[in-house]
Amino acid sequence: MDAIAYFLQRTIAQALPLLFGSTGEILTEKSGNLNLGIPGIMVAGGVAGMISATVYEKTAANPIGIVSVCISFLFAILCAGLVSLIYCFLTVTLRANQNVTGLAITIFGTGFGNFFGGAIGKLMGINDISILMTVDTYKKTLPFAKNLGWFGTIFLEHGFLFYLSIIIAVLAAYILKHTRTGLNLRAVGENPATADAAGISVTKYKYLATCIGGSIAGLGGLYYVMDYSRGTWDTQSFGERGWLSIALVIFVIWNPDLAILGAALFGGLYIADVYVPGLSGAQKELFKMLPYVVTILVLILTSRTKKKKNQPPESLGIPYFREDR
Amino acid sequence: MKVKHTGKEPLIRLSKRTDISIFQAIAVRAAAILIALLLCSLIVMAITGGNTGFFQVYADMFKGSFGSSRRIMMFLRDISALLCLGLALAPAFRMKFWNIGAEGQAIIGALAAVTVIKKMPFLPPAAMLAVMLCASVIAGAVWGIIPAIFKAKYNTNETLFTLMMNYVAMQLVRCCVILWERQPGSNDVGILPAGNFPKLFGVDYGINILVVAVLTVVAYIYLKYSKQGYEIAVVGESVNTAKYTGINVKKVIIRTMAISGAICGIAGFLLIAGTHHTINTGIVGGEGFTAIIVAWLAKLNPFYMLLTSFLVVFLNRGTAQIASACGLNSYASNIIIGVVLFFIIGCEFFIQYKLFLRHPRKKEGV
Numbered sequence: 001m002d003a004i005a006y007f008l009q010r011t012i013a014q015a016l017p018l019l020f021g022s023t024g025e026i027l028t029e030k031s032g033n034l035n036l037g038i039p040g041i042m043v044a045g046g047v048a049g050m051i052s053a054t055v056y057e058k059t060a061a062n063p064i065g066i067v068s069v070c071i072s073f074l075f076a077i078l079c080a081g082l083v084s085l086i087y088c089f090l091t092v093t094l095r096a097n098q099n100v101t102g103l104a105i106t107i108f109g110t111g112f113g114n115f116f117g118g119a120i121g122k123l124m125g126i127n128d129i130s131i132l133m134t135v136d137t138y139k140k141t142l143p144f145a146k147n148l149g150w151f152g153t154i155f156l157e158h159g160f161l162f163y164l165s166i167i168i169a170v171l172a173a174y175i176l177k178h179t180r181t182g183l184n185l186r187a188v189g190e191n192p193a194t195a196d197a198a199g200i201s202v203t204k205y206k207y208l209a210t211c212i213g214g215s216i217a218g219l220g221g222l223y224y225v226m227d228y229s230r231g232t233w234d235t236q237s238f239g240e241r242g243w244l245s246i247a248l249v250i251f252v253i254w255n256p257d258l259a260i261l262g263a264a265l266f267g268g269l270y271i272a273d274v275y276v277p278g279l280s281g282a283q284k285e286l287f288k289m290l291p292y293v294v295t296i297l298v299l300i301l302t303s304r305t306k307k308k309k310n311q312p313p314e315s316l317g318i319p320y321f322r323e324d325r
Numbered sequence: 326m327k328v329k330h331t332g333k334e335p336l337i338r339l340s341k342r343t344d345i346s347i348f349q350a351i352a353v354r355a356a357a358i359l360i361a362l363l364l365c366s367l368i369v370m371a372i373t374g375g376n377t378g379f380f381q382v383y384a385d386m387f388k389g390s391f392g393s394s395r396r397i398m399m400f401l402r403d404i405s406a407l408l409c410l411g412l413a414l415a416p417a418f419r420m421k422f423w424n425i426g427a428e429g430q431a432i433i434g435a436l437a438a439v440t441v442i443k444k445m446p447f448l449p450p451a452a453m454l455a456v457m458l459c460a461s462v463i464a465g466a467v468w469g470i471i472p473a474i475f476k477a478k479y480n481t482n483e484t485l486f487t488l489m490m491n492y493v494a495m496q497l498v499r500c501c502v503i504l505w506e507r508q509p510g511s512n513d514v515g516i517l518p519a520g521n522f523p524k525l526f527g528v529d530y531g532i533n534i535l536v537v538a539v540l541t542v543v544a545y546i547y548l549k550y551s552k553q554g555y556e557i558a559v560v561g562e563s564v565n566t567a568k569y570t571g572i573n574v575k576k577v578i579i580r581t582m583a584i585s586g587a588i589c590g591i592a593g594f595l596l597i598a599g600t601h602h603t604i605n606t607g608i609v610g611g612e613g614f615t616a617i618i619v620a621w622l623a624k625l626n627p628f629y630m631l632l633t634s635f636l637v638v639f640l641n642r643g644t645a646q647i648a649s650a651c652g653l654n655s656y657a658s659n660i661i662i663g664v665v666l667f668f669i670i671g672c673e674f675f676i677q678y679k680l681f682l683r684h685p686r687k688k689e690g691v
Contacts, residue, residue, distance in 0.1 A: 034484065036425070086667060094674035099423055099484060100621045103614045104666040111659020115372075118654045123372070235656070240492060247492075250485055281503040281510075289496035292489045299489070303481035312482055317423070323339070 005150040007268075007275055009157060013228055015267030016158075016165050017042065020220030021245025022252070022259045023169045028084075028213035029249060030176060031206045032189040034317040036102030037087050038217050039242020040109020045080030045218020046225040047113035047233055049073065051120055053134040053226075058126060065137035072134060073222065080218020081211045083109055088210045091319065092203055098317050106242070113221070117233030131231040138226040161223045166260060168216055173257035185209055189313035192320035202320055220245065244270075247295040253302055253310045266291045338681040350676050357672030358636070361665040368661065369644070373651045382647065389646025390639050400642060402530045402600060405537035407634040409595065410609075410616035412537075412544045413588035415625045416581045417469075419548060421561045422476065426487030428613025429494035430468040430586045432606070434593025436498050437464035439604045442520040442597075443505060453520050458594050465590020466583045468494060473582030477575035491613070495606045502605055514603050522599045530599035537595070540588070545627040557581055589613070615662075622669055640665055 021042055028035045035041075052075035057063045087105050090096040121129040139159045148156060176182040187195040188205045196202050224241065225233060248266055252258035269291050273284035302310045366382040391397050410427045417424040424430075437460035441453065448456060468490055475481035507515045525531025548554040560567045560577050567574050593609070601608050619637055623629035644658035 036488075090667065090670055094671045095677075096670045096673060097621060099425065100618050101670055103425075103617055104663055104670060107611070107615065107618075107659050107666070108663025111656045111661075111663055114656035115654060115660055118656065119372075122653065240495075243488065243492060246485070247489055250489075282500045285496055285500040285503060288499075289493055292492045292496070296486060296489045296493070299485055300475055300479065300481055303475070303479040312485075316482070317484060323341070 002150070002153075003275075005153040007271075008154045010271055011264055011268040012154070012158060012162065013267070014270045015263035016162060017220035017224045017228070017241045018245050018248050018266050019165045019169060019259055019263035020223060021217045021242060022248040022263065023165070023172050023256045024213040024215070024217030024220070025246055025249045026213070026252075026254050026256050026259065027172055027176075027185075027216065028210045029254065029316055030185050030189045030313055031209035032192060032313055032315040032318065032320065033088070033091060033206055033210050034098050034102065035084070035087055035105075035210060035214070036099055036246070037083065037105025037109060038102075038214075038246055039240075040106035040111075040113075041080045041083050041214045042109075042217050042221035042224075042242050042245070043113030043117075043238060044083050044109040044221070045076040045215070046221025046223075046238075047117040048079030048218075049076030049222040050131070050225045050231065050233060051075070051116055053131045053231070054120055054124070054129055057131050057133060058124065063133060065133050068131070068134040069137045072226070073219075076218045076222040077215040080221070081215040083112075084211045084214025085207075087214070088207050092206050092210075095319055095321060098319065113233070113238075114235045117225075118235060120233075129232075135226055135231040159223075159227050161219065161227060164219070165223070168219075169256045169260050172216075173255060176256065186313070189315060192315055193322075196320075196322060202322075206320075217245070244291060247291055250302075250312075251291075251295045251298050253298070254312065336683050338683070339678045340681065342677060342679050345676060353672055353676050354669065357668045358665065361668035364664060364668075365640075365644075365661045368664065369647055369657070372653065372657060373647070385647045385650065386639070386643025389643040392646075396642075398526070398528050398530075400638060401534050402528075403638045403642065404631070404634050405530075405534045406592065406596065406600065407612050407616055407619055407638060408630055409537045409540065409592040410589060410613055411620040411623070411630045411634060412540055412627055413585050413592060414616055414620040415544060415548060415627060415630070416554075416557055417585040418620060419561050419625050420557045420578065420581050422473070422578060422582060422585075423484040424469065424472075424487050424582065424585055425484055425617065426468065426472065426490045426586075426613070427589050427592075427616050428609050428611065429487070429491035430465045430589030431593040431596070431609045431613055432491075432498055433468045433494040434461035434465040434590030435597045435604055435608055436494070436501060436593070437461045437590070438520065438594045438597040439505075439514070439517065440501070442517050446519060448519075450519065454522070454598060457520055457598065458591070461590040461594035461597075462587045463590070465593065466587040469582040469584075469586020469589065470579055473579045476582075477578045498604060498606050512605070514605070516602050517597070517604075520598055521602055529602075530595075533595045533599035536591070540591075541627045541631065544588075548625075548627070553577075553580070618666055618670075622666075622673075636665070637662060 021038055025035060025038050049072035053068050053072035056068050056071050083105060087101055090101045091098050121127060141157050176186065184200045185205050187200060188202050192202045224238060225231065229237065244266060248259060248262050252262040273279055273287040279287065366379055369382045370379065390400050410431060414424055414427055438457040441457045441460045445456065472483050472486040472490060475486060476483045502512060502514055505514045506512055522529060522532040525535060556572050556577050559572060560574055564574055596608050597604065615637060619630055619633045623633045640662050641658045644661045645655040648655050648657040
């Protein structure tokens with residue numbers, strides 16, 4: 001029982017960056033912007049949070065955990081939002097190609113993150129870059145989590161970002177499906193010309209959805225840095241989480257509420273190889289291929305069934321210029 | 326939704342340019358690159374803590390790229406790797422098929438080549454290279470055809486499909502690396518014993534440069550003067566027109582992606598036989614993605630791609646040189662490349678559109 005509970009707890013830890021990333025990307029894609037810069041935005045957001053926490057913890061006279069958390073949280077959102085803003089400015093205002101711009105953002109964002117994540121100690125002239133106080137505050141669990149047996153182990157031994165990720169995903173699903181704003185946003189993503197004719201500001205919706213979506217994705221990076229890897233940045237280990245988030249968007253066919261379950265599934269698959277007995281090293285790697293293969297299958301199935309509800313946003317990846325109609 | 330009527334002219338008005346001369350277009354792009362480079366110098370100065378002077382940055386970058394004959398050759402090697410992938414993407418993009426999977430197609434090509442080396446060590450060197458090339462081409466083409474078939478049949482979103490195929494390929498490579506690693510847990514296949522190019526121009530990768538140079542010309546001719554190239558352009562412009570004129574659109578999509586994937590496979594083969602002589606997931610090193618930008622910014626023209634890949638490789642090698650001289654990690658070059666790309670991507674707008682500011686003398690409500 002304990003082993004299963006522990007496995008599920010680790011699954012959630014793996015799932016959170018994906019959940020943040022895909023919730024953000026769903027919002028972005030619903031506006032018709034296929035933001036392939038999400039991997040870069042996640043890295044940039046996470047590292048920005050880490051840097052701001054490091055600077056605060058090393059320079060303040062009496063650093064306080066909660067303040068450090070607020071600062072790093074704010075900087076992560078701000079940085080991820082700003083990078084998304086570059087994407088938006090280039091694709092919406094300057095009408096550049098979305099795929100090309102997104103990939104450039106990923107190059108920039110991962111470069112930014114990996115450079116500063118790796119060189120922060122040298123740039124600040126300090127050897128000890130651990131920010132354990134901030135990390136401990138991020139990882140603070142509910143006080144009664146330990147007393148609730150397996151339920152506590154699985155669901156409560158997480159920092160506040162866990163609850164936040166679920167709240168954001170549910171909220172995003174609610175806004176998309178049940179509010180006027182969500183309806184307008186979906187209209188912009190499905191058919192911007194019609195939305196425009198109906199008096200919806202296509203540009204405003206695209207900007208807001210992309211920047212808010214990017215900020216949410218940035219929290220995925222922040223969770224990874226602060227909670228998962230305890231305040232350190234390792235270039236290699238963040239790996240393909242950004243691209244997995246984009247895969248997850250397809251897997252849950254653009255539903256943020258389903259993304260909660262989908263992220264758990266992907267997270268579980270990501271570490272399941274450790275728990276399945278008798279796998280050789282090579283087979284473990286094949287195991288990790290599953291999320292991508294499953295995503296491809298979902299993509300094929302949705303395109304085959306042609307069910308209106310399950311399609312990608314109609315104008316996904318296609319730029320909208322009023323004059324070009 | 327309320328619509329506000331303020332009676333105001335918008336601050337900035339746009340109109341499409343039709344009359345821009347080639348010199349103006351070049352001037353706009355040159356200006357964008359210049360501004361970007363100035364900004365880069367500032368970034369580098371900030372990162373290195375002002376230890377590098379403003380113009381010293383450029384001198385260092387130049388030295389990093391062309392400082393010695395060996396560096397020049399490596400510069401050419403990097404260009405050929407990037408350019409080869411760009412060439413592979415050009416036909417697909419011209420068809421408006423977003424092949425984001427060059428990375429995976431190249432890596433699976435490389436894997437196929439290594440498989441040949443591992444499984445058929447008895448082949449004589451020349452035959453070995455020939456079989457490797459065939460295996461790479463087939464593997465790359467298969468990786469390209471799979472998404473193309475579903476695009477042609479069910480109109481499956483090719484951007485997302487090819488993107489996912491990258492990581493399927495990478496996991497396959499990870500799996501094979503573990504099967505072939507020298508010591509358990511080392512994740513290192515080691516330098517492969519066979520399947521290396523003979524030296525040309527005094528370097529292992531001389532043949533890479535030659536092959537890609539030839540390929541550039543061939544790609545240009547194929548796209549511009551062949552019947553198939555024309556069909557690709559028609560499908561890209563309008564699928565309906567293509568159907569109306571009797572072009573078999575499905576066939577063109579699948580054929581073009583086979584070519585695109587096959588050239589990526591060749592790129593993977595060149596990386597094994599000429600450059601790395603070993604395999605891991607990093608051998609393409611994200612160039613499959615960079616090539617997308619390189620190809621697009623060059624307007625899918627093979628010769629322009631030479632220029633764009635030159636720029637990217639110059640920034641990459643140059644900045645890496647500065648970073649390593651200051652003891653910083655080489656990811657700095659990705660920041661610089663990113664910034665320069667933003668400017669080049671953005672400047673296209675000013676080539677396509679003319680801006681009119683609101684006439685200053687006109688008063689509101691008049």
